[in-house]
Amino acid sequence: MRHGLADVRSGFDVEADVAIVGSGPGGAVAADNLARAGMRVVVLEAGPELRAEDMVRDAPRFLARNFWEGGLRMVLGTAPSPSMHARCLGGGSVVNSAIMLPLPAWVRQEWRAETGVAHFDSPELDAAYARAFARCRVSPTPTAVLGRRNRLVRAAIEGVAGERGGGLPRAVVDCEGSSDCLTGCPTGKKQSVDRTYLPAAEANGAEIYTHAEVERVLVEGTRVTGVEGTVVELPGWQRRGRFRVRAPRVLVAAGTTQTPVLLQRSGINPRGRVGATFFCHIGGGLVGIMDEVVDPWIGATQGWGAISQEIRGLKYEGLWASPAVLMVRWGGVGRSFVDRLDEVKHAVVIAIVYRGDVRGSVRAGRRGDPVLHLRIPEKNVAPVMRGMKTAADSLLAVGARYVHTGLTSVMDEMRSPRDTESLLSPRVRASHMAMTMNHTFGSCRMTADDSGPVDPQGRVRGVEGLFVCDASVFPSPSAVNPQATILALSDLTSRRLAELPLDEPPAPG
Numbered sequence: 001m002r003h004g005l006a007d008v009r010s011g012f013d014v015e016a017d018v019a020i021v022g023s024g025p026g027g028a029v030a031a032d033n034l035a036r037a038g039m040r041v042v043v044l045e046a047g048p049e050l051r052a053e054d055m056v057r058d059a060p061r062f063l064a065r066n067f068w069e070g071g072l073r074m075v076l077g078t079a080p081s082p083s084m085h086a087r088c089l090g091g092g093s094v095v096n097s098a099i100m101l102p103l104p105a106w107v108r109q110e111w112r113a114e115t116g117v118a119h120f121d122s123p124e125l126d127a128a129y130a131r132a133f134a135r136c137r138v139s140p141t142p143t144a145v146l147g148r149r150n151r152l153v154r155a156a157i158e159g160v161a162g163e164r165g166g167g168l169p170r171a172v173v174d175c176e177g178s179s180d181c182l183t184g185c186p187t188g189k190k191q192s193v194d195r196t197y198l199p200a201a202e203a204n205g206a207e208i209y210t211h212a213e214v215e216r217v218l219v220e221g222t223r224v225t226g227v228e229g230t231v232v233e234l235p236g237w238q239r240r241g242r243f244r245v246r247a248p249r250v251l252v253a254a255g256t257t258q259t260p261v262l263l264q265r266s267g268i269n270p271r272g273r274v275g276a277t278f279f280c281h282i283g284g285g286l287v288g289i290m291d292e293v294v295d296p297w298i299g300a301t302q303g304w305g306a307i308s309q310e311i312r313g314l315k316y317e318g319l320w321a322s323p324a325v326l327m328v329r330w331g332g333v334g335r336s337f338v339d340r341l342d343e344v345k346h347a348v349v350i351a352i353v354y355r356g357d358v359r360g361s362v363r364a365g366r367r368g369d370p371v372l373h374l375r376i377p378e379k380n381v382a383p384v385m386r387g388m389k390t391a392a393d394s395l396l397a398v399g400a401r402y403v404h405t406g407l408t409s410v411m412d413e414m415r416s417p418r419d420t421e422s423l424l425s426p427r428v429r430a431s432h433m434a435m436t437m438n439h440t441f442g443s444c445r446m447t448a449d450d451s452g453p454v455d456p457q458g459r460v461r462g463v464e465g466l467f468v469c470d471a472s473v474f475p476s477p478s479a480v481n482p483q484a485t486i487l488a489l490s491d492l493t494s495r496r497l498a499e500l501p502l503d504e505p506p507a508p509g
């Protein structure tokens with residue numbers, strides 16, 4: 001059952017067997033498992049429920065309403081960059097491109113060796129992936145909805161650079177190739193968790209509260225007793241009634257940036273390790289301007305991609321989003337922005353996603369918002385720029401008139417492989433590698449020893465009944481898009497708690 005703002009504006013006080021903070025991929029799969037096991041589940045989500053009519057192409061307005069800090073939560077440090085975190089029922093799954101990739105074998109092995117957590121590389125994780133892929137109805141993006149933009153990326157990266165790729169596996173049924181994933185999928189094709197796991201949890205009795213921002217995890221002695229917070233209302237997230245959920249178990253799945261802050265603000269910080277680590281994928285993006293009309297808004301948002309065989313940990317992805325978002329990097333302002341608008345219909349965009357060796361932290365700022373830092377050592381520049389040059393040269397080879405990168409230290413319009421040499425120049429520094437950092441991880445690492453605040457069962461060390469089940473538990477970057485792994489790891493944590501079998505095969509159909 002859903003409780004929207006109208007029901008709860010003046011506050012509420014309820015009891016449950018388990019309270020789940022956050023309704024993104026991590027929280028939703030846990031809600032489903034625990035409700036199925038017969039527990040009284042309450043899900044608390046700070047954002048609103050989005051309906052088809054809220055999913056409009058007006059990206060600035062959509063971002064302002066449905067993302068934390070309007071989609072501009074800053075990652076400070078070496079290359080200050082925005083990081084986008086959805087604030088709505090279903091969390092990031094509503095606005096993401098629905099790409100579902102399991103961890104590469106080498107990352108699984110590394111995670112297991114580094115942390116001592118056996119299930120990072122185990123048949124249980126395979127079974128959890130199989131359930132998630134079946135549940136989200138994952139299939140490769142069909143050629144028919146790639147559109148000219150993704151096909152040009154394929155021609156460049158596979159045809160010219162020789163990196164083998166394919167239509168990306170996505171949690172979408174009958175994608176219409178509208179390129180609108182960032183502002184939600186109004187036709188309901190994307191299998192975001194508000195359309196999959198959360199309704200299933202509700203069918204088993206889970207109660208879902210939107211506009212409910214949890215401010216504190218309540219602990220008596222060493223035992224969790226529930227959560228409390230404030231009902232918040234748009235516009236401006238005005239503060240309304242107070243709420244409390246009394247529960248002997250609390251699962252925190254508020255996302256990599258909010259989870260550590262919530263724990264810190266609640267005085268929960270075993271060995272000072274909560275938020276002491278934080279990782280993001282780094283990389284860059286480039287726009288090729290073709291002679292031909294591409295109409296880049298036709299085709300699946302991120303329909304085609306390739307995991308590099310040449311540069312370990314690097315991935316190429318075709319991409320589209322509203323020009324209002326993309327042109328922050330390439331459009332300039334004022335007159336130059338208007339001039340560049342004419343180029344939009346000729347544009348092809350490639351994103352470079354790299355699993356760098358980076359280190360960061362998350363701490364609660366004075367107003368309780370997360371303060372994020374990321375240090376990017378210089379050694380990460382060379383592999384990213386090699387990938388950028390490969391993509392730039394390949395776009396030129398398939399007919400791009402010129403390529404922009406948005407990097408301040410290279411030519412603005414690169415028209416030949418000689419121009420793209422500037423990408424390999426020592427003038428390009430880690431501090432220039434600002435990008436949108438949407439893959440974030442590892443602020444409450446899961447480890448077998450007590451170097452991380454979360455144990456292999458998902459329990460927060462030192463507080464009985466408290467669990468973390470979102471991307472915070474990743475021990476380091478995943479190298480691929482994280483959603484599938486969040487679903488799989490949260491599935492394992494919540495199944496252990498619910499005493500459901502870890503090796504259960506996907507439901508038929």
Ligand SMILES: Cc1cc2nc3c(=O)[nH]c(=O)nc-3n(C[C@H](O)[C@H](O)[C@H](O)COP(=O)(O)OP(=O)(O)OC[C@H]3O[C@@H](n4cnc5c(N)ncnc54)[C@H](O)[C@@H]3O)c2cc1C
Pocket residue numbers: 021022023024025026027044045046047084085086087088089090091092093095096097098099100101182212213214215253254255256258259262302438439440469470471472480481482483484486
């Ligand atoms: C534009 C974009 C595209 C992406 N594309 C892909 C992709 O194609 N494939 C992929 O694998 N990954 C993708 N990602 C990343 C992926 O969406 C995230 O890694 C994933 O959603 C994280 O899941 P989570 O459960 O850890 O947290 P979230 O999805 O962030 O969910 C956390 C939820 O908790 C709520 N919350 C936070 N604090 C509180 C509080 N105090 N009280 C109550 N509720 C709270 C938030 O509002 C949010 O709804 C993308 C991300 C973005 C932004």
Ligand code: SF4
Pocket residue numbers: 098172174175176177178179180181184185186187189190299300301
């Ligand atoms: S590309 Fe369009 S139809 Fe396909 S999943 Fe994204 S928003 Fe939905």
